[in-house]
Amino acid sequence: MKMNEMMETSEEYILHTYNRFPVVLERGEGAYLYDTDGKQYLDFAAGIAVCALGHSNPEYLDALKNQMDRLMHVSNLYYNRPMMEAGEKVIAVSGMDKVFFTNSGTEAIEGALKAAKKYAFERDGHSGHEIIAMEHSFHGRSVGALSVTGNAHYREPFEPLMGGVKFAGYNDLESVKEQITDKTCAIILETVQGEGGIYPADGEFLKGVRRLCDEHDIVMILDEIQCGMGRCGDYFAWQGYGVQPDVMTCAKALGGGVPVGAFVMNQKVAKASLKPGDHGATYGGNPFVCAAVSKVFDLFEKYELISHVRELTPYLEQRLDEIVDQYDCVTQRRGKGFMQGLVITGRPVGEVINRALENGLLVISAGTDVLRLVPPLIITREQIDEMTEKLKDSLNQVDL
Numbered sequence: 001m002k003m004n005e006m007m008e009t010s011e012e013y014i015l016h017t018y019n020r021f022p023v024v025l026e027r028g029e030g031a032y033l034y035d036t037d038g039k040q041y042l043d044f045a046a047g048i049a050v051c052a053l054g055h056s057n058p059e060y061l062d063a064l065k066n067q068m069d070r071l072m073h074v075s076n077l078y079y080n081r082p083m084m085e086a087g088e089k090v091i092a093v094s095g096m097d098k099v100f101f102t103n104s105g106t107e108a109i110e111g112a113l114k115a116a117k118k119y120a121f122e123r124d125g126h127s128g129h130e131i132i133a134m135e136h137s138f139h140g141r142s143v144g145a146l147s148v149t150g151n152a153h154y155r156e157p158f159e160p161l162m163g164g165v166k167f168a169g170y171n172d173l174e175s176v177k178e179q180i181t182d183k184t185c186a187i188i189l190e191t192v193q194g195e196g197g198i199y200p201a202d203g204e205f206l207k208g209v210r211r212l213c214d215e216h217d218i219v220m221i222l223d224e225i226q227c228g229m230g231r232c233g234d235y236f237a238w239q240g241y242g243v244q245p246d247v248m249t250c251a252k253a254l255g256g257g258v259p260v261g262a263f264v265m266n267q268k269v270a271k272a273s274l275k276p277g278d279h280g281a282t283y284g285g286n287p288f289v290c291a292a293v294s295k296v297f298d299l300f301e302k303y304e305l306i307s308h309v310r311e312l313t314p315y316l317e318q319r320l321d322e323i324v325d326q327y328d329c330v331t332q333r334r335g336k337g338f339m340q341g342l343v344i345t346g347r348p349v350g351e352v353i354n355r356a357l358e359n360g361l362l363v364i365s366a367g368t369d370v371l372r373l374v375p376p377l378i379i380t381r382e383q384i385d386e387m388t389e390k391l392k393d394s395l396n397q398v399d400l
């Protein structure tokens, strides 16, 4: 079948909730993907910050195949060894205390919100608590996660959503302070905003939110779904700020490509929130996905991916800054580690992304005008050069 036919047939059957790029991807190896015509693409999208180990890592795949042969699923009514191992590793690298595995990032958000609500309920003996979220945030598409997503366009058709949510300005501590009442149970924010346009938190802001949460016994939730798992040069971006949340959410790169997320909490919240019967998930943390999580952590250590990200970040930033200097339509670079955004002005960012696709480079957008680069963490210096050349070619083709 021709690529065009496959796209047409897909559109015939698959609900059109995504405007997909005109390519059918078939196979991947390392930082490269191949379409059904055999054309090669350098992957600086990584399945939206998921494939930290790149594609088809043989050790990762062996672990998955072994687990498949042994046991796929048993439900959460029984213990299983991969969950024990994955749990131990999440707790070891995060320095937090308890984890609940979910099937997605959105579900991790749901769990985190419920933990915060239950914590306040246990303390105050009543419900009706409020949550403060950030403008331009993104936390997912379910009703709960959408309620704390600071983008009116995403929310409006589905109102009324979960009540009791107030929005504050990201990196604007005063506006957060103004929203606090004696009913506030949680403040939720991304440590680095992703979908909203790649905005890292200011250190002072994050410390200020931590202080407010301590003063008012509010649960601080950091969403690390995109910025976590080494992408920003630490296992979790908050570790680089020296600010620890009470609850964190994780997903995307956590399973290296299998659908898995997690919410992780400290002892204070764990002791006084979700109890048997309060939360559950049939699949959540099943042996198959947990074998993946466990192997992902092993390979992060084996390849020393955190130091690799730290070592190559200055070079990636340097090459991107060069683009900001050379092109009038590229006005700013923002980001942390391997989570970078270029602000494109005067041209639709989609035009640049489509040219890049034609030139064999996969990049994506964020917000309305940001070109987002979230490559696999295994990329090399040479691949950064290759990306830079392809991006420059693409900009040359659209720049007037």
Ligand SMILES: *Cc1c(COP(=O)(O)O)cnc(C)c1O
Binding pocket: 104, 105, 106, 107, 109, 138, 139, 140, 141, 190, 194, 195, 223, 224, 225, 226, 227, 251, 252, 261
């Ligand atoms: C992707 C993302 C989510 C949602 O995760 P899903 O796995 O798509 O449900 C939530 N928060 C952030 C910051 C994300 O980047």
